[in-house]
Every structure is written in C-alpha cells, then in structure tokens.
Amino acid sequence: MVFAWIRRLFKRHPEDSEATSPTATTKQARTKRAHEQARSDEIDEALKRDRFLFKDRKVVLVLGQEAAGKSTFMWQAKKYSERTTGVSRSGENLHSPHRSRPGSAGSAGASSSNRSKHSNSSGTGKVHLSRWVAEISFAARLQQRGTTMHTTLVRVRRKTGTAQQRKWLHLFGCAEALLYVVDLSCYDEWADVPETDETMVHSLLLSESLKCLSTIESHAPRDARLFGCLRLAARTVPHTRKPATSPLLACRCACLSEQIIVLNKVDLFRDKLAKIPLAVCFPEYEQPAGDLSVDVEVASAVEYVAQLFMSQVHSPSGMPERRVHALCMNVLDTGQLGAQFQMLGEVLYQERIRRVLAE
Numbered sequence: 001m002v003f004a005w006i007r008r009l010f011k012r013h014p015e016d017s018e019a020t021s022p023t024a025t026t027k028q029a030r031t032k033r034a035h036e037q038a039r040s041d042e043i044d045e046a047l048k049r050d051r052f053l054f055k056d057r058k059v060v061l062v063l064g065q066e067a068a069g070k071s072t073f074m075w076q077a078k079k080y081s082e083r084t085t086g087v088s089r090s091g092e093n094l095h096s097p098h099r100s101r102p103g104s105a106g107s108a109g110a111s112s113s114n115r116s117k118h119s120n121s122s123g124t125g126k127v128h129l130s131r132w133v134a135e136i137s138f139a140a141r142l143q144q145r146g147t148t149m150h151t152t153l154v155r156v157r158r159k160t161g162t163a164q165q166r167k168w169l170h171l172f173g174c175a176e177a178l179l180y181v182v183d184l185s186c187y188d189e190w191a192d193v194p195e196t197d198e199t200m201v202h203s204l205l206l207s208e209s210l211k212c213l214s215t216i217e218s219h220a221p222r223d224a225r226l227f228g229c230l231r232l233a234a235r236t237v238p239h240t241r242k243p244a245t246s247p248l249l250a251c252r253c254a255c256l257s258e259q260i261i262v263l264n265k266v267d268l269f270r271d272k273l274a275k276i277p278l279a280v281c282f283p284e285y286e287q288p289a290g291d292l293s294v295d296v297e298v299a300s301a302v303e304y305v306a307q308l309f310m311s312q313v314h315s316p317s318g319m320p321e322r323r324v325h326a327l328c329m330n331v332l333d334t335g336q337l338g339a340q341f342q343m344l345g346e347v348l349y350q351e352r353i354r355r356v357l358a359e
C-alpha cells in the first residue's frame with residue numbers, strides 16, 4: 001500500500017514526467033544540435049581568419065597519438081626559442097601543459113582565460129591563429145652556420161573535436177615538415193580500436209601509432225590535403241585493463257618531404273624495459289646477446305622502434321624524395337633538449353635550402 005502511494009507520488013512529479021517524455025528528449029536533442037551547429041559556425045569563422053593568417057607562413061605540423069607529449073614538446077620548444085632569441089613571447093597561444101594537469105585546477109582556469117585574452121594578439125604585437133590551433137614560434141640557433149632558423153610549430157587542439165579538426169587540413173598542405181610524436185613508453189599498452197563500424201580489435205598502442213603514421217604515408221599526393229581521424233575507443237593497460245578514452249589524430253600530408261619522428265618519453269621507456277622486455281610485445285625484436293649495460297639495451301630497443309617508424313615513410317612516385325629523421329628524447333629533461341632542438345633546426349634549414357635550389 002505504502003509502496004503504491006510512493007510510486008504514484010513519483011509518477012505525478014511534473015519534472016519527472018517531463019524528463020522521460022518524448023517531447024523532452026526531442027527538445028534535448030534539438031538543443032544539442034543547435035549547440036553543435038553554433039560551435040561549428042564559430043569554427044568556420046575562426047577558420048576564415050586562420051586561412052588568411054596562414055598564407056605564406058612557414059609551419060611545422062605537430063601530430064601524434066594521444067598523450068604522446070605534443071603539448072609538452074611545443075612548450076619546451078617555446079622556452080628554448082625564448083632562451084635562444086632572448087625574446088619572451090608571453091602572448092603565444094600555447095598554455096603550459098603542466099598547468100592543465102589534475103591537481104592544478106586553479107592555474108588551469110587562469111591559463112584558459114589568459115589564452116582567450118591573448119589568442120589574437122601578443123606582447124610582441126604578432127597576430128595569432130584562432131584558439132582552436134596551438135602555435136608557437138620556434139627558433140633554433142645553428143652554431144656552425146652562425147644563423148638562427150625560425151619557423152612555427154602548430155597543432156590543432158584536441159578540444160576542437162575530431163570531425164572539426166579536418167577543417168584545418170587544407171592549411172597544412174603548405175607545412176614545411178611533419179613532426180610525429182611517439183610515446184615510446186606505451187609499447188606494452190593495448191587499445192580497443194574500431195575495425196569496422198561494429199567490431200573492435202584489441203591492438204598494441206604502439207602498433208596503432210605505427211599504423212596511423214603509415215595511413216599518413218600511404219595516401220596519394222592528390223589526397224595530400226585530406227585529414228583522417230582515428231578515434232581510440234578505449235585505451236587499456238594489460239594487467240589492470242583500465243580504460244581511458246581519447247582521440248588519436250592522424251593526418252595525410254603526402255606532399256611533405258621532411259618527416260621528423262620524435263621518440264618521446266625515453267625515461268619511462270628505460271624504466272619499463274627493465275621490467276617488461278620489448279620482445280614480450282614485439283617478438284620480432286632480437287635483443288642483443290650477452291651481459292650488456294642498460295644503456296646499450298635501451299639504445300638497441302630505441303633503434304628497433306625507430307626503424308619500425310622510419311620504415312613507414314615512403315616517397316610516393318612523382319614526388320620529391322621524402323627524408324625521415326628520428327629524434328629520441330625525454331621532453332621533460334631540459335638539459336638535453338638544446339642539442340635536439342638544434343638538430344631539428346638544422347633539418348629544417350637544410351630543407352629550406354633544398355626548396356630554394358629546386359625553385
């Protein structure tokens with residue numbers, strides 16, 4: 001009796017009946033669609049401006065799997081450039097990746113408000129791309145050449161959404177190089193990736209990153225301006241099977257002749273190798289025999305992974321020969337980064353010389 005009365009009470013509750021009614025569902029769907037449309041329109045507007053600002057600019061497109069360290073790499077490149085040139089670009093539209101980490105919510109909020117404030121202009125008076133794209137000016141001092149190499153590193157922010165990221169694709173056709181960041185330490189992690197619309201396949205995350213790079217590579221030059229997005233439905237770690245969802249971005253830029261593969265998180269890779277040998281996940285890997293030092297083991301494993309990624313890069317017929325370079329780093333180790341950034345500057349410098357000679 002009491003239960004029947006309670007049930008009736010809940011049934012009659014006006015909010016409850018509205019929430020479950022079909023009209024409420026339609027209303028919600030309509031609001032969601034309107035919100036998405038508004039976002040899409042906002043992005044289209046931003047894109048118009050970005051298209052203008054991108055004209056004749058020298059940019060390096062930064063891509064890579066989720067949490068590979070793209071933002072950290074760009075942040076460190078920014079700091080290095082500021083040291084190199086002595087110019088502090090306070091208004092650049094890249095926020096510190098460290099600030100957005102859990103536990104520092106206060107500073108993350110401050111950072112986002114600063115970002116929107118500075119996304120259009122900076123202390124240096126330079127006009128920046130929209131808030132959907134992160135960009136930093138990169139400058140590397142080339143000691144032997146007695147000159148400084150300048151370019152801009154760009155990446156489409158993850159919050160833009162995979163479908164919307166495609167909209168920037170045609171801008172990246174003009175990039176002078178592609179920089180692909182790989183998280184070395186994820187070699188023993190697994191991902192459930194969609195194989196077809198309905199089926200999922202359980203695959204090693206590093207292999208997926210490899211496949212992603214090969215997707216970029218395998219497209220014909222006329223498809224150079226297309227963007228492909230692959231969403232990892234779930235990322236799972238063996239043993240714990242803990243899911244963590246996020247998108248993985250891939251881009252097809254077949255016209256780019258310079259490709260730089262950044263093998264990142266070598267510090268974590270080194271620690272992990274002592275516990276889980278690379279051959280456990282990649283049985284084709286032949287570990288060097290004998291009683292070797294940890295450094296040699298790590299170098300050999302890094303070399304193997306570098307070869308795997310570099311072998312994905314092919315020169316499409318009729319296109320200039322594509323050059324690929326691998327940089328192994330720990331982007332948190334500021335002490336070692338100077339040499340790596342100089343190497344990056346040198347690669348880009350040589351590419352510019354080649355382009356000038358080819359014209």
Ligand SMILES: Nc1nc2c(ncn2[C@@H]2O[C@H](COP(=O)(O)OP(=O)(O)OP(=O)(O)O)[C@@H](O)[C@H]2O)c(=O)[nH]1
Pocket residue numbers: 064065066067068069070071072073097101158246264265266267268329330331332
């Ligand atoms: N130990 C170590 N941690 C790193 C390294 N590089 C990046 N990280 C950490 O990895 C995490 C993810 O780095 P992000 O730079 O945010 O990665 P991202 O590729 O920009 O991530 P998304 O925007 O999600 O695609 C951060 O907590 C970084 O501090 C590294 O070389 N070594």
